[in-house]
Amino acid sequence: MNAPNQSGWKPTSPVAGTADGANTVTGNKALMLEEPLIFEIGNCETTGVDLPEPDLSSNRLGGFERDAEIGLPGLSEPETVRHYTRLSRQNYAIDLGLFPLGSCTMKHNPRVNEKVARMPGFADVHPLQPVDTVQGALGVINELAQWLCKLTGMPGVAMTPKAGAHGELCGILCIRAALEAKGDAREVILVPESAHGTNPATAAFAGYRVENIPATAEGRVDLAALKARLGPDVAGVMITNPNTCGLFERDMKAISDAVHAAGGYVYCDGANFNAIVGRVRPGDLGVDAMHINLHKTFSTPHGGGGPGSGPVVLSEALCPYGPLPFSEFHADGTLTLVEEETAGERHPHSFGRMSAFHGQMGMFTRALAYILSHGADGLRQVAGDAVLNANYILRSLEDALDAPFGASGPCMHEALFSDKGFAEGMTTLDLAKGLIDEGYHPMTMYFPLVVHGAMLIEPTETESKAGLDQFIAALRSLAERARAGDETLKAAPIHAPRRRLDETLAARKPVLTWSEPEVAPGEPSLSEQGGS
Amino acid sequence: MTRYFTEDHEWIEVDGTSATVGITDYAQSQLGDVVFVETPDEGATLTKGGDAAVVESVKAASDVYSPVSGTVTEGNAALEEDPALVNTAPEGDGWFFKLTIADASELDGLMDEAKYKEFVDGL
């Protein structure tokens, strides 16, 4: 025979054997790439931009020149691209898969939103340009404001709050201003035990004392207990609807009526508005103020923790007290800004300004693009599919996981389970970390606080049935392991870029900034090495 | 010296008019790894049942109440460096503060060790 394999290329077949111990020189594992900090790979002499370097010896800095090294490492452009691309690959994201964080609403982020936000007329305008040069920007604010008012059945909206919690503050300050205008100083805000932590924090920040209102066994606000507590000292209530147990507050109108009769106001936490948009208007339920997280209901990206945007719709009673500035639409089609200058005449009872400029414009353009894409019909379908998906998960898993309010009727956009029935020592955390190994982001854990070992699952409307079926199968398997006391779950995750992290160490000995490791005498320091 | 317990899981060891206060072993086991303790300043006036100190684990923060009224004579400085003492020796070196008792009658109604054990077993 001639040369049996001249090239020497033999197809490989997987060899059975352990992957464990296959340590590499680099610490990388194929596509899983370790990445050092910029302080370890960059140095103060490298830059990824080309700029002139003018001489500053003659200057007008008044003798305040910064002489000492700042310590900011630079990287060339290719190194920069690689650094952040490698970091990005250590993140889970909606673009990768189901992200069922209850109450956080991780839905698909349409890319046309990103495209329109970058149009020069929106991205490259200054907030203090003369008003007649920004009519289109004010037009976006005005058009979005009209949508929000019509979708909520409320007459006015404050657009400037920068996130949900900032919106809460806006609403509570409106309530306080309205009461003060009547000379009616009140001290207490009532908040259900299951509320988001921002609610009591906001009320306290606005100078109120917070009292809890209990829930009924079925997971809703206890109307009788609420009514019993109302009185001349109660400024208002903060109710989340649909609530954090995933249930619609059936008695919302009765709650509002009772609070109004007692001289208080109703704040609704609108974090879960995505469940009811186009199907119920909070204005019809007697709500006085409600923030809308544009990054939840209207798909603006979460960006790894913000920026958010939290416009607040207001009732007739609270509109006069809303913050500055806002845009005003005139019959001739022009828009003006009401700022401090004209507030005395146009908006004399405003509680004032909450931040510089006009709100999160970059989020407004994205949210408006999303709303226009869906239209009134599509948004109604959004709520329907979100609720359908959540109920599908609830009913598909309630034999495998304890659903504390499973008997309280259909859930809204999120399904709530607990750790009841897990083997001794097995926790919600173990199950959540197991989900990571299955390729999912875990659900919201240990919230709401009122349910032990809570697992709050919000699939959103942008998941397919096939995707949900696979998730349900994964969760069912994990639930069975937790019930059976499968100790291997304690080691999860084992396939993620990192194993479980030592949060105790991080909190006991906080290391919040990088500093150069101490080097042995005689060795060059990192910056000396980098500078060469 | 006599040791008393509260339903909020503080212990108080009384020696004449002075006393030492901490949280119980049950309380530390519920909190998990303690990462930070804020003790009251010397000279602070505390009232029975009022906020006296803060104890934090990674995911929880709790207020510690004073079992009786009195004036703080010392906060446990060792906890600043080593909050883990609350986990390893909650009823010993992990004490929170010492105070001078204002009204000894406030000790009436607190539990002794046996009663507290019974109380915890019932939780």
Next chain:
Amino acid sequence: MRYLPLTDADRSAMLETIGASDVDALFADVPADHYLTAPIEGLPLHASEMAVEKHMRALSKKNLAAADAAFFLGAGAYRHHVPATVDHMIQRGEFLTAYTPYQPEIAQGTLQMLFEFQTQVARLYGCAVANASMYDGSTACWEAVAMAGRVTRRKRVVLSGALHPHYAETVKTMARFTEDQIADALPSLTAKPDNAGLIARIDDQTSCVVVQYPDILGRIPDLAEIAEAAHARGALLVVVNTEPVALGAIKAPGELGADIVVGEGQSIGVGLQFGGPYLGLFAVRDPKHVRQMPGRLCGETVDAEGKRGFVLTLSTREQHIRREKATSNICTNSGLCALAFSIHLTLLGEKGLRALAAENHRLACIAADRLAKVPGATVLNDTFFNEFTVILPADARAVVRKLADDKVLAGVSLGRLFPTVDALSGGLVVAVTETTTEEDIETLGRALEEVLS
């Protein structure tokens, strides 16, 4: 609908599993008289991507974009060139569509970036610790005031008259509800900031003094002098910076004795965007104040195999655990803007930042010299970085309005910032960055000469 994957067959099958007749049945808890059975009237129905783009483009075109004008606006928002790399990287889905890094094993990308960001900000500000960002500069300013109150247990706040008026208004709004007493003032049109007047307002009840650096008129105050006076009275010095590029040329506030340094980070990596979203920066000089800080903090730790990793830490300060006793009600940070800032600053590095700052200052000096030659106009400042104030012999606001017709966006008038103060109405705050050309400066000079003649 292109964003909804369920088919009608899927919906039917799922309803069967659930045991519901139709989707409306899932809303059974909504009282029937408030349940909408059809799309809300008077609102458009769904639209194609092409139609949405067309609609938005039409709105976009109704604005005068900075790139299409000779542009000189600043006063808290600055136009800098943002490298293409920045916008490309922040649009990677793993950053753009991730949530707050609550599950650190699968969020190391965001967490490591935040750790790097915190270190960059701390170094830029000359501080020990920076947080993972706030909403924007103005809200960070209020949070600093609130924090100073927690640290000093005092309630009296002294604001410099040359603090951005939007920031001052934000502080005043919040203080009404927290019962802090705010002593504010108007800026004086002097070549140097009025340090003596500011120092005279500090007393033994003062929790903090808030000073902008460089200030709203572009002047560079002597912070060391104010820090010394504040500390002598047991008060903290809060320094506000709205133009971080300046800190590539002038000393860090932390070096000069500032206790809390806050500011707007928009200049680095984040575009103008008509005012938001921006990036609040927050840092403290003394690490023992960390537990009084608001907002998220990222810290270093190790995983179960001993590998370095990062987590959100010291969360017990925050609302989701501390509820009504939290240091702030803040829940989000400005994560994606922080990423943009961090990428841009990494591209620049120390060398690039210093070059950028020098180029800004060089062009600003040229502009100041040119505008000083406009008959009737005077340049107020002794000192400045990339922004200075010109006093015009006319109402600056009307001048700005008029020049906009010729696509000259001349600056921010003090009349816009302090609308009721006649004494300031001739003031025009002019900002110059590396995006400004010498031709733009000449265009502005001529346009002013023409309108003032």
